[in-house]
Amino acid sequence: MHFNKSNFSLLGLLLLCSLNLFSQITLPKILGHNMVLQQNKEVSIWGTASAGEKISVDFAGQNKTTVADQSGKWSLKLKPMKASFTPREMTIKGKNTIVLKNILIGEVWLCSGQSNMEYAMRKYSKFETATKGYKPPEDDLNKANNTNIRIFLDRRKYMDPSPEHLGWDAAMGKPLVDFSAVGYYFAKDLYAKLNVPIGMISAAVPGSRIEPWIQSSKMEITPKLKNGKTLEKLSADGGDAGKFYDTMIQPLIPYTLKGFLWYQGESNCFLNENIRYAYKFKTLIESWRNDWNDKNLPFYFVQLAPYAYSTTKDERPHSAEQLPEFWESQKLALHLKNTNTIAITDLVDSIADLHPGYKWEIGRRLSLLAVNKTYGQKNIVWSGPVYQKMKIADNTIEITFSNLGSGLASRDGKPLNWFTIAGNDGKFVNANAEIKGDKIIVSAPEILHPTAARFGWNEGAQSNFINKEGLPAVPFRTDNPWDNLFQ
Structure with missing residues (x-):
């Protein structure tokens, strides 16, 4: 030239x-x-x-x-x-x-996941038509005016440095319209309980699997179960590992945080994942904590809502128990310190809706969890009954729970539903369930020698079993095959 x-x-x-x-x-x-x-x-x-x-x-x-x-x-x-x-x-x-x-100086949380976390405040009309659970106390979309709650919406192709420095907004008006409803309602309830400024960062992408949120190099691991069995390398599942980590999470590091909120899993549940998702989830939690150089950062997540996966037209057939098995894989993350989860089995109007509208209540429950576990207000009840242990007594199974609140109860006053029981043949039948103090006694006339019990073990289960604070019991099975193998 x-x-x-x-x-x-x-x-x-x-x-x-x-x-x-x-x-x-x-x-x-x-x-x-x-x-x-x-x-x-x-x-x-x-x-x-x-x-x-x-x-x-x-x-x-x-x-x-x-x-x-x-x-x-x-x-x-x-x-x-x-x-x-x-x-x-x-x-x-x-x-x-x-x-x-x-x-301002206060409390800062990062919320991430897929569409149910991304679910924006502009969809407020769906909140108003919801028929179950709590109604929003006011029209926050149009009336929010608390300048002490600040929001940052992390968008793809947006995180490059710019000279304007206009990243954060008060949680009101136009900026609130596109912000995560779960994130906003978490902040609103947390502000009411702590009375300090709250900062929320939302980094969520509809339809995303968990893999894009994990640094690709971290996926090159081969998990080993406690029984010595080795799983295939996590990266074998594809899923564009690191895609959103690189563009949406890495640019946030090392912004000082109090903790993480996570609402994701539907896309991996459609793949019929169970124990493999548990190891991916563990990898994400541990790697994010390492990125922020704090192995104790709280990580709180939402158990997926009931949904009719088995009726969807997909390459992979789904059973009605696939979602409960996925709940089980999510809960394996509780083996890690400072993790916990909320159940939302009661916040669905139709199991044909993958995006139930009760985001204000989901945000509130996450706030209850954080206030109790992170901020030490132990008088706050944040969860419904959680399975602890079982004891076989003659022809019944006695089940003990934690998170009793003020006591075990039936939401509608009717007999507890969605309990099943099995004998040595492993065939589960509907069971009678009776509240006795802080225990549930389950039995079935045709099962003389019970060996295992399950609760809510169906994708459509919306049980009436709660504690007196109105929080739903967490689904479980006493014959969980993974709990003693996960490490």
Whole structure:
């Protein structure tokens, strides 16, 4: 190619412009005006600049300095701060100066998953027509006005740094319309109970399997069960491993968080997954905690709602027990510390609807869980009855539960339903279930020597078994084949 003088002049100008651009401090999208910083933890601030450039950060009486490394990356930590409703400015200086405004200090949570977590507040009309459970106390979509709840919507192809720094919004008006309903109602209830600013980050993609949310290199593992059996490498299932991790999760790291909320699994349930999903779920939880350099970060998730998978036209046939087996695989994550789950078997109007509209109640239940387990308010009842152990007594099975609340109950006053029992032949039949104190006694006339019991073990099960706080009992089977094999 022939270059004349004007070519070289243009090339020099472009090179100078590129150098000038690189010399500017740039911040990740998540660091912006109106953000909420996590209280009582060291707060990470990071970005890029020229190699060797000195960077200073001033905020809330703190002045921290660092130097960009040879690749232009820099990071520092602010000392832990107490919650504050006072809007503050953060000044970041290098060769240029960035001033971030209207910053609060409080509690920050990241919510992620697929369509039921992404399910936006704009679908509020579905909330109003719901026939079961709690009604929304008010029209939050149009009346929300709490500027102390801030939201950040993590979109695909959106997370590249930009000079505007307009990442966060108050949870009201147009920004709230597209935000996760579960995330917003979690924040609303948490704010009412803690009275500190709340920051919510939503990173969810409809229809996504779990694999895209896991760094692809982390999928190259071959799980081994306690009995020595080895599963096929997790990456063998495909699923675009790392696709959303790379574009939506990695850009958030290491923004200081209190914990994670997760609502996903339908796409993997359609694949008839059970123990393999459990290991993928474990991999996601552990890898995200490692990314944030905190192995104790709370990870709370939603058990999938009842849905008629067996009636769908799919390459893989589904039985009515496939969903309960998937619930079981989700619950295996409870082997990890600081994990827990909520049941929503009562929040479905039709099992033909994969997206039930009770997001305000799901958000509230996640908040109850967080308030009890993370924030130490042990008087808060956050779960319905959870299977603990069984005891065979003559021709009955005596089942003991935790999470009793004020006591075991029937929601409609009728006999408890969706209990089954089996003898040595393994054939389950409908059982009578009677409440006796904190136990349930199950039996069936045709089963003289029972060996196992199940509850809610069907994709359509919406039982009347609750505690007196109205929270549904969690489905289970006493003959779970995986619990003692998972590691």
